[in-house]
Amino acid sequence: MTAVQKVAIAGAGVAGLATAIFLAKAGVEVDLYDAQPSLPTRGSGITLQGNALRVFDELGVWDEVAASGRAFEGLNLRAPGPGAPVVAALPDMKTGGPDYPSTMGMSRPDLARILLEAAERHGARVHFGRTVTGLSQSDDSVTVEVDGEAVGAFDLLVGADGLHSSVRELIGIRVVPQQTGMGIWRTFVSLPPGVDRSELYYGGPVYIAGYTPTGDDTMYAFLVEPAQDRSGVTPEEARRIMIEQSRGYDGPWNHIRADIEGGADANYTWFTRHIVDAPWNRGRVVLIGDAAHSCPPTIAQGAAQGLEDAAVLSELLVEGDALDQAxxxxxxxxxxxxxTAVVDASVQLGQWQIDGVRDADMGGLLSGIARLTAVRA
Structure with a gap:
């Protein structure tokens, strides 16, 4: 007997789809609603640490993820300027345990496709182009409205609908993401010769320049700059900005620039942070993933934390016999x-760059988070 038999989920991101898979596998009736007309087929890449890979195995999709992405160990630091010499080769802690690589890069659309197919394969009903617009609760159910019309009563509504969560607003939580002072340009390009792991360049024209392999012949690259309004920038201007800002970086960045000049897309977002204080639920409605917390990608733990939310929540729902305070x-x-620890550490890494702190204990901070996430949530 599970604590729930019928669950609605808002949001078809990583956290929402993972929750749908876990619950549907356990025999729970799941309806997932997402405002997008369909899953995106274009996008950049994502870096996944070992604790995220461990959850993929629990979901039953690890083999597909491993086949679609690029696993690697360690991180290189390069110096900006001529030659882009490697100044440090850092080991990564296997936060997922010895059975998984320390890190993997992959295409975001590929990951979304794998999770969606698994959710539907296990019986979850996924409704695209549908937005949760209202809800009302009683002691034993939550009635969910989608696009202004009631779609039924559920035992639980999971708000996994991202940074600007409508469910968060509907349950009266006024916490919203705040800018951290950084913005990031991203592009998806071909893999330069000799690149076999993530590499970062600190300093130079921007705060951070870097890239991560996502497959045998693909990778995503990024430039982190002071946050500014880039909303009116055309696709051509976006590519020009990335090209010009990256000229201070040599080595593999010459290959990246050539791909951008050849038409690779460039997109821009701000870094944000927020954390909803406990409790994350209001009655029979609960927030997870980016609806509950967000952080800059400086430690590459955003998706992993959403996956951990999904794994812990689903475990308690499947193994429990009542949706109660316990x-x-x-x-x-x-x-x-x-x-909260992951959000705070991710923000701190960026703030040290903004403040120009040269003696910051980055290694100590990263090691502390690695030790934390190596223990199963």
Whole structure:
């Protein structure tokens, strides 16, 4: 007997789809609603640490993820300027345990496709182009409105609908993402010869320049700059900005620039942070993933934390026999402090760059987060 038999989920991101898979596999009736007309087929890449890979195995999709991405160990630091020499080769802790690589890069659309296919294969009903617009609760159910019309009563509504969550607003939580002072340009390009792991360049024309392999012949690259309004920038201007800002970086960046000049897309977003204090639920509605917390990608833990939310919540729902305060207390005890530590550390890494702190203990901070996430949530 599970604590729930019928669940609605808002949002077809990583956290929402993972929750749908876990619950549908356990025999729970799942309806997932997403405002997008379909999953995106274009996009950049994503870096996944070992604790995320461990959850993919629990979901039953690890083999597909491994075949679609590029696994690697370690991280190179390069100096900006001529030659882009490697100044440090850093080991990565296997936060997922010895059975998984320390890190993997892959295409975001490929990951979304794998998770969607798994959710539907296990019986979850996924409704695209549908937005959760209202809800009302009783002691034993939550009635969900989609596009202004009631679609049914559920045992639980999971708000996994991202940074600007409508579910978060509907349950009266006023916490919203705040800018951290950084913005990021991203592009998806071919893999330069000799690149076999993530590499970062600190300093130079921007705060951070870097890239991560995502397959045998693909990778995504990024430039982190002071946040500014780039909303009116055309695709051509976006490519020009990335080309000009990257001229201070040699080595593989010469290959990246050639791809951008050849038409590779460039997109821009701000870094944000927020964390909803416990509790993340209001009655029979709960927030997870980016709806509950967001952080800059400086430690590459955003998706991993959403996956951990999904894994912990689903475990408690499947193994429990009632959706009661004891279940919520267990969920918050396992998730809030851990997610907060990741958010704070991710923001701190960026703030050191903004403030120009040269003696910051980056290694100590990263090691601390690695030790934390190496322990299963």
């Amino acid at each position: 279940l919520w207390d267990a969920f918050h005890a396992r998730r809030v402090e851990r997610a």
